[in-house]
Amino acid sequence: MSRLPKYMAMFLALQLLAPHLHTLNASASVDLHNHLFMNEGMSWMFQGNFYAPLKSTSWKDKFYSRMNGDALQHSDLQIVVVALYAHPLMTLSLRDSIHRQIDQAEAFVADHPEWVIARKASEAALALSMKKRVLVLSLETAAGILETEKDLEAFIDHRGISIVTFMHLTADHYGGVAFLKGSHALASPIDFLKSLFSPHHDDNGVRVNPEKLSDKGREMVEALIKRKVWIDLAHSSDATQKDLYPILKKAGQPHLYTHTTLRRYFQAERSVSDEQLRLVAQTKGMIGLIPSVDMVDPIETLPKECGSCPKDTCQTGLKALAEHFRAASLEIGSDAVVLGSDLNAPLQLIPPTCNTGTDLDQRGFYRGDQIPQLWKALRKADAPIPEPISKYTQKFIATWRKVRP
Numbered sequence: 001m002s003r004l005p006k007y008m009a010m011f012l013a014l015q016l017l018a019p020h021l022h023t024l025n026a027s028a029s030v031d032l033h034n035h036l037f038m039n040e041g042m043s044w045m046f047q048g049n050f051y052a053p054l055k056s057t058s059w060k061d062k063f064y065s066r067m068n069g070d071a072l073q074h075s076d077l078q079i080v081v082v083a084l085y086a087h088p089l090m091t092l093s094l095r096d097s098i099h100r101q102i103d104q105a106e107a108f109v110a111d112h113p114e115w116v117i118a119r120k121a122s123e124a125a126l127a128l129s130m131k132k133r134v135l136v137l138s139l140e141t142a143a144g145i146l147e148t149e150k151d152l153e154a155f156i157d158h159r160g161i162s163i164v165t166f167m168h169l170t171a172d173h174y175g176g177v178a179f180l181k182g183s184h185a186l187a188s189p190i191d192f193l194k195s196l197f198s199p200h201h202d203d204n205g206v207r208v209n210p211e212k213l214s215d216k217g218r219e220m221v222e223a224l225i226k227r228k229v230w231i232d233l234a235h236s237s238d239a240t241q242k243d244l245y246p247i248l249k250k251a252g253q254p255h256l257y258t259h260t261t262l263r264r265y266f267q268a269e270r271s272v273s274d275e276q277l278r279l280v281a282q283t284k285g286m287i288g289l290i291p292s293v294d295m296v297d298p299i300e301t302l303p304k305e306c307g308s309c310p311k312d313t314c315q316t317g318l319k320a321l322a323e324h325f326r327a328a329s330l331e332i333g334s335d336a337v338v339l340g341s342d343l344n345a346p347l348q349l350i351p352p353t354c355n356t357g358t359d360l361d362q363r364g365f366y367r368g369d370q371i372p373q374l375w376k377a378l379r380k381a382d383a384p385i386p387e388p389i390s391k392y393t394q395k396f397i398a399t400w401r402k403v404r405p
């Protein structure tokens with residue numbers, strides 16, 4: 001009589017542990033752009049922080065934390081590119097803010113020995129072989145932070161930033177930024193006004209910013225490449241990207257778009273064009289897709305009916321995102337199309353979907369610890385997510401190796 005409850009207790013304990021064991025074993029996916037320490041860069045505009053409980057309660061929430069230390073542990077991410085960003089109006093010193101974000105990343109790995117910060121592909125590969133999880137530091141917006149040799153020594157050599165998203169929302173002395181869609185293009189007000197008077201469009205009529213890479217921009221990119229920093233093309237105008245291609249080619253860098261969607265389905269310069277995707281294929285690069293309806297429009301070519309699901313879920317949100325995964329995978333291979341979650345950036349995520357058997361059906365995608373369910377839901381919606389998902393980590397390391405052999 002006394003034995004049965006004991007075994008039952010053990011059985012129950014194992015049952016309780018099982019989901020966590022599963023989470024740990026399955027840690028094998030990649031996120032190319034995640035703002036883990038956004039409260040530092042956005043100040044009071046952002047609710048929540050890395051150590052506080054998540055503040056987001058809905059996919060519509062902007063400016064509320066969607067990823068923190070706890071959610072990171074429960075995500076299945078094994079490689080996370082940490083996007084360091086400081087808002088110019090919300091921080092007293094951009095450089096100090098970036099330093100404080102790196103301090104937080106270092107404090108996290110010091111407290112959690114299963115995590116490391118890798119500065120190069122060989123360090124990440126070693127960490128993976130020891131079943132560890134990896135943070136990679138990236139900087140979003142070079143201008144104002146990387147200006148001098150001293151900055152390069154501080155942020156690249158000493159603190160270990162290894163990826164730089166060179167441009168961001170507002171054009172600066174380094175080059176032109178990609179226009180966002182419609183009125184969001186006003187994020188780059190001066191360029192957008194210029195564009196109203198003298199409009200430029202790509203071959204498919206999408207408004208583009210003609211601002212090129214400046215001489216100062218070229219100098220800085222070359223200095224970064226000399227230090228084996230991987231240049232992220234996301235957010236750069238088409239014209240600036242064209243100037244960057246030969247520099248990247250000379251350095252043998254695979255093209256990288258850490259967070260984007262496909263322009264064929266989301267008509268904005270901010271998304272990758274078919275031509276840009278072909279160059280990612282040619283250079284054996286990678287892209288990260290943003291799970292956000294602010295970057296994923298409804299796709300009318302998808303079937304209107306999808307089983308018993310309400311019609312308005314069949315061409316939108318998760319189903320449309322799955323189509324971005326399918327189309328990009330055809331061009332560059334399914335292991336090269338990963339997540340670029342942009343979590344903690346002020347974006348809406350994915351509204352409730354249908355028939356995926358995950359809680360995305362009820363609540364949509366609204367926080368980082370749902371990433372394992374996001375993969376499951378995408379697979380259910382016929383996105384070619386690789387099996388096993390560890391193909392993502394292998395691909396990332398192989399691609400990063402070319403930047404820093």
Ligand SMILES: [Zn+2]
Nearest residue numbers: 140235259342
């Ligand atoms: Zn961004």
